[in-house]
Amino acid sequence: SAVISQKPSRDICQRGTSLTIQCQVDSQVTMMFWYRQQPGQSLTLIATANQGSEATYESGFVIDKFPISRPNLTFSTLTVSNMSPEDSSIYLCSVGVTPGQPQHFGDGTRLSIL
Amino acid sequence: SQQGEEDPQALSIQEGENATMNCSYKTSINNLQWYRQNSGRGLVHLILIRSNEREKHSGRLRVTLDTSKKSSSLLITASRAADTASYFCATVLIQGAQKLVFGQGTRLTINP
Numbered sequence: 001s002a003v004i005s006q007k008p009s010r011d012i013c014q015r016g017t018s019l020t021i022q023c024q025v026d027s028q029v030t031m032m033f034w035y036r037q038q039p040g041q042s043l044t045l046i047a048t049a050n051q052g053s054e055a056t057y058e059s060g061f062v063i064d065k066f067p068i069s070r071p072n073l074t075f076s077t078l079t080v081s082n083m084s085p086e087d088s089s090i091y092l093c094s095v096g097v098t099p100g101q102p103q104h105f106g107d108g109t110r111l112s113i114l
Numbered sequence: 115s116q117q118g119e120e121d122p123q124a125l126s127i128q129e130g131e132n133a134t135m136n137c138s139y140k141t142s143i144n145n146l147q148w149y150r151q152n153s154g155r156g157l158v159h160l161i162l163i164r165s166n167e168r169e170k171h172s173g174r175l176r177v178t179l180d181t182s183k184k185s186s187s188l189l190i191t192a193s194r195a196a197d198t199a200s201y202f203c204a205t206v207l208i209q210g211a212q213k214l215v216f217g218q219g220t221r222l223t224i225n226p
Contacts, residue, residue, distance in 0.1 A: 004156075031212055042202060043157070043216045092156055100144055100206040103214060105156035 002027055002095050006106030013083055013113050020079045021109045023093030028073035031096035033103065034066070038089045046091075049076040083113045120203060120217040128225050133190045135220040137203035138183075144206045146179060146186050147214065151200045160188075160201075193224045 003026040013019055023032065032049040046066055047055040055068035070076040080087055090110050094103040119138045127133055137146070145164045149157040163170045163179045163186065170177045176189040190197055200221050204214040 006156075033212075042218045045213060045215075048212060094157075096212060099212045102147055102159035102162055103157075104159070107156045108154075110154070 002029060002097070002104045004093060004095060004104060004106035006093050006109055008109055009107060010110040011112070013111065015084050015113055017083055018079055018081045019083065019111065020077050021091055021093070023076045023078070023106055025074045025095050029095040029097055030073070031099070031103075032070060032076045033094045033096070034068060034076070034078045035092040035094065036089045037092060037108070043092065046078070049078075080111065083111075085113045087111065088113045120201075120220050122220060123218065124221040124223070126223040126225060127193060129193060129195055131193055133193050133197070133222055133224075135188045135201050135222070136185060137187070137217050138185045139203075139205050139215075139217075140184065141207060143181075144208055144211065146177075147204045147206070148175075148177060148186075148188050149202045149204060151202065151219075153199070157202065190222075195224050195226050198222060198224045 005024045007022045011019055034046040035043040036046055037043050045058050046061045047057040047068055049055050049068050049070040051070045051073055065081055067079045090108040092108040093106040096103045121136050143165055145162055147162045148160040150160055151157045161170055161172050161175055161177050163177050165181055174191045179186045200219045202219045203217040
C-alpha cells in the first residue's frame with residue numbers, strides 16, 4: 001500500500017495568516033483527497049486534487065480559502081488561507097488507486113489558530 | 115450532512131469482551147468501508163463490504179451489511195487494549211465513485 005508523508009504534523013498559527021500543508025506519496029496515484037476533521041468530529045471531504053487541473057471542491061469549500069495544487073502524481077499541497085480560530089482542525093491527505101476502493105491516509109496536520 | 119450515523123458515539127468495555135458498533139446510511143451504496151483512527155493519527159482501512167455481500171470476516175473483525183435497513187455493524191471479538199481508537203464507517207455511493215462519505219464515528223475504549 002502507498003506510504004504517505006504529510007508535513008507539518010502540527011502547527012500553531014496566528015489568525016489572518018496562511019499555512020501550506022504538503023502531502024507526498026511514495027508511488028504514483030490517480031486520486032488524492034484532502035479532508036478536514038474538526039475537533040471531536042468525523043472527516044469531511046474538502047476537495048479532490050486533480051493532477052494538471054483545478055481541484056474539485058465540495059459544497060461549502062472554496063478555492064480562495066483552500067487553494068490546492070497537484071503538480072504531479074505523487075505530490076499535492078493544501079493551503080489554508082486567512083486563518084481564523086474556526087479553522088482549527090486536523091487536515092488529512094488521502095490517496096486512492098481505484099475508485100470506490102479503500103483510501104490510504106497520511107497522519108494528518110493538527111492545526112491550531114490563536 | 116454526513117451520510118452515515120453511528121452508534122453508540124462512545125463505548126467503553128473491559129478487555130476480552132466483544133465490541134459492537136453500528137452504522138446507518140441514507141441512500142443506496144456500492145460498498146461500505148470501516149476505518150480505525152488512533153488518537154492523533156490518520157485512518158487505517160479495516161474492511162470493505164460490497165452491497166451484494168451480507169457478512170465479511172477479517173481476523174477478530176466481523177462486518178455485516180443489511181441493505182434493506184441501510185445499516186452495517188462492526189463486531190470486534192476478544193477486545194484488546196490496543197483496539198482503543200475511533201471507528202468510522204464510510205460509504206461509496208455508486209460504482210466508480212471516488213468519494214468516501216464518513217459517518218460520525220464511535221469512540222471505543224478498552225479497559226485493561
